[in-house]
Amino acid sequence: MTPTVLVVGELQGGHLASGSLEAIGVARSWSGATVVGVVTGGGSRAAAEEFGRFGVAEAYALDDPRLDSAPAAARVAALKHAAEVSGASVLLAAGTTFGRELVGRMAVAWEAAAATGVTELTMEPGGVRVRRPVFGGRATETLRLEGPRATIALRPHAFALPAEAPVPCSVREIGPAELPPAERTAQRTGVTVAPAGSGPGLTDASIVVSGGRGVRAPENFRLVEELAAALGAAVGASRAVTDAGWRPTSFQVGQTGRAVSPQLYIAVGISGAIQHIVGMISSRVIVAINSDASAPIFRVADYGIVGDLFQIVPALTAEVRRARGL
Amino acid sequence: MEIVVCVKPVPDAETRLRPAPEGTTLDPEAVKFVLSGYDESAVEQALLLKESVPGSKVHVVAFGPAPRTEEVLRAAVALGCDQATWVDAGAERWADPIRAARALAPVLGGLPHDLILCGKQAGDDEGGLVAAALGELLSLPDFGAVVDLRWDPGSSRFRFQRAVETGQESWTAPAPCVVGLQQAWNDPRTAKLPAILKSRKATIARVAAAPRSASSPTVVPERFELPPPRTGAKMIDYRTPEEAAQKLVRILREEAKVFP
Numbered sequence: 001m002t003p004t005v006l007v008v009g010e011l012q013g014g015h016l017a018s019g020s021l022e023a024i025g026v027a028r029s030w031s032g033a034t035v036v037g038v039v040t041g042g043g044s045r046a047a048a049e050e051f052g053r054f055g056v057a058e059a060y061a062l063d064d065p066r067l068d069s070a071p072a073a074a075r076v077a078a079l080k081h082a083a084e085v086s087g088a089s090v091l092l093a094a095g096t097t098f099g100r101e102l103v104g105r106m107a108v109a110w111e112a113a114a115a116t117g118v119t120e121l122t123m124e125p126g127g128v129r130v131r132r133p134v135f136g137g138r139a140t141e142t143l144r145l146e147g148p149r150a151t152i153a154l155r156p157h158a159f160a161l162p163a164e165a166p167v168p169c170s171v172r173e174i175g176p177a178e179l180p181p182a183e184r185t186a187q188r189t190g191v192t193v194a195p196a197g198s199g200p201g202l203t204d205a206s207i208v209v210s211g212g213r214g215v216r217a218p219e220n221f222r223l224v225e226e227l228a229a230a231l232g233a234a235v236g237a238s239r240a241v242t243d244a245g246w247r248p249t250s251f252q253v254g255q256t257g258r259a260v261s262p263q264l265y266i267a268v269g270i271s272g273a274i275q276h277i278v279g280m281i282s283s284r285v286i287v288a289i290n291s292d293a294s295a296p297i298f299r300v301a302d303y304g305i306v307g308d309l310f311q312i313v314p315a316l317t318a319e320v321r322r323a324r325g326l
Numbered sequence: 327m328e329i330v331v332c333v334k335p336v337p338d339a340e341t342r343l344r345p346a347p348e349g350t351t352l353d354p355e356a357v358k359f360v361l362s363g364y365d366e367s368a369v370e371q372a373l374l375l376k377e378s379v380p381g382s383k384v385h386v387v388a389f390g391p392a393p394r395t396e397e398v399l400r401a402a403v404a405l406g407c408d409q410a411t412w413v414d415a416g417a418e419r420w421a422d423p424i425r426a427a428r429a430l431a432p433v434l435g436g437l438p439h440d441l442i443l444c445g446k447q448a449g450d451d452e453g454g455l456v457a458a459a460l461g462e463l464l465s466l467p468d469f470g471a472v473v474d475l476r477w478d479p480g481s482s483r484f485r486f487q488r489a490v491e492t493g494q495e496s497w498t499a500p501a502p503c504v505v506g507l508q509q510a511w512n513d514p515r516t517a518k519l520p521a522i523l524k525s526r527k528a529t530i531a532r533v534a535a536a537p538r539s540a541s542s543p544t545v546v547p548e549r550f551e552l553p554p555p556r557t558g559a560k561m562i563d564y565r566t567p568e569e570a571a572q573k574l575v576r577i578l579r580e581e582a583k584v585f586p
Contacts, residue, residue: 012492071467071499072458097471097490104458105468107424113543114424116453129548134451139343139352140551141451143422147543156491186467186499193493204491207586232586250489255339256363256509259452264584278339285582287574288559303577304559311567319571323579324586 019094025162052169137282205234214269272297362449
């Protein structure tokens with residue numbers, strides 16, 4: 001019997017988010033697997049058809065805008081319905097806040113073994129074997145998810161986007177969501193989208209440029225921001241910078257801030273305290289720019305430039321702009 | 327307000343990690359177990375609410391083996407939690423987040439609760455599943471990545487912010503609900519020495535964890551590995567900043583293949 005994989009589509013601006021596309025790619029890479037999509041929330045009917053662009057011929061949609069301001073719990077019944085009707089044995093979601101919440105609830109509602117932050121997975125008889133970084137990337141664990149069902153959130157950016165392979169997608173609509181009256185349930189009352197120009201969200205970015213104490217003064221931080229803008233990267237900071245109040249704590253990468261795992265991490269004027277390292281060590285490629293050749297950051301970096309950041313960074317920004325035709 | 331906060335003993339960030347002899351999990355020998363930064367933020371949130379809503383109580387609950395679980399419960403009591411319950415894992419040395427939630431849920435369900443708090447994720451396995459699984463098990467809504475939770479007596483609802491991938495969300499929710507806290511937004515307090523000394527004599531209620539159900543899906547740890555040590559950066563030689571920039575861009579594009 002070939003397994004059926006249910007991919008949870010998460011919507012961003014009315015379209016399937018990149019993490020959902022990565023999940024489609026993983027599901028399609030399993031030979032013999034049937035891939036089915038499910039989307040919930042306002043605009044789901046149209047977004048479900050996007051599954052077809054990536055070779056998925058069947059999708060479920062619960063097109064109900066009330067879900068957008070309701071807790072994730074309100075979507076679980078629809079997911080369970082799609083999983084049962086499609087005969088799925090594996091559910092895959094993006095490792096976002098939204099995806100992890102659904103995976104945790106489905107582990108209980110659908111009685112499935114669960115894992116998040118997964119960077120490798122193989123389908124095996126009797127279960128799924130997954131690999132995932134733990135301890136902020138300082139170690140990895142391999143787990144066997146046993147039993148007839150598994151629910152998994154993938155680590156963002158750990159997998160490639162799938163190639164387009166258009167097929168007609170037949171979309172089945174799921175009946176209306178059952179929601180308690182608004183006064184008895186939680187409500188999302190506002191959304192602040194990260195302002196354009198400040199780059200993508202730090203934990204979601206595929207490139208991060210961070211500045212540290214070596215930047216010396218808050219007004220010099222624009223050097224870091226200009227490099228990030230040229231690369232289309234998010235801006236991060238070390239604890240020294242946020243403690244000094246040069247940037248808000250939301251910028252902090254490290255043990256007590258955000259853990260990031262982009263494709264490319266550029267550390268500017270950051271010495272490399274363990275506090276910082278654990279927050280970025282699982283980045284795929286690390287570049288360090290620092291005036292001190294003995295700084296510990298060079299032990300974890302893949303590429304290093306020893307030099308004055310006030311000369312190197314503007315030159316790098318100019319070169320990046322030139323190379324990207326900006 | 328009755329506030330329950332769930333915590334987990336995790337290795338101190340400075341601990342040198344190494345696999346246990348059989349290679350399937352972390353070696354817990356010679357590891358100092360502490361509250362993770364996420365759980366510290368959850369405890370701090372509980373105490374801030376207690377201070378703002380008269381008549382509130384904070385009950386801290388943890389699932390795990392001796393002696394580490396009792397130790398972190400005492401640490402939470404030293405910070406200001408009023409009561410503590412240890413859900414004893416007995417001989418169970420390793421548990422995945424869903425197992426932990428299944429062990430905690432019946433105990434939490436039996437305690438008065440207007441709010442159940444935990445860290446957004448554990449500081450060790452970083453699963454981030456316990457709040458959602460508790461919500462499903464107890465039929466309550468759950469919210470992860472929350473910062474700055476406040477009680478609004480006028481509307482009798484909680485108000486809070488969530489840091490999601492695309493930005494920030496504002497929410498209101500009636501009690502009871504389950505909330506996973508983001509770390510490092512509320513500058514958690516540290517315990518004072520007299521409180522630490524007093525917490526050593528605090529009563530920790532102990533309940534044995536309900537055994538795993540034989541039919542429920544299981545997660546089996548197979549391997550715990552440390553990455554090969556990084557060998558150090560390949561240093562870029564240059565004469566001018568412009569040359570350094572050109573070389574780096576070329577490397578990122580052609581060798582590392584990460585140039586946008």
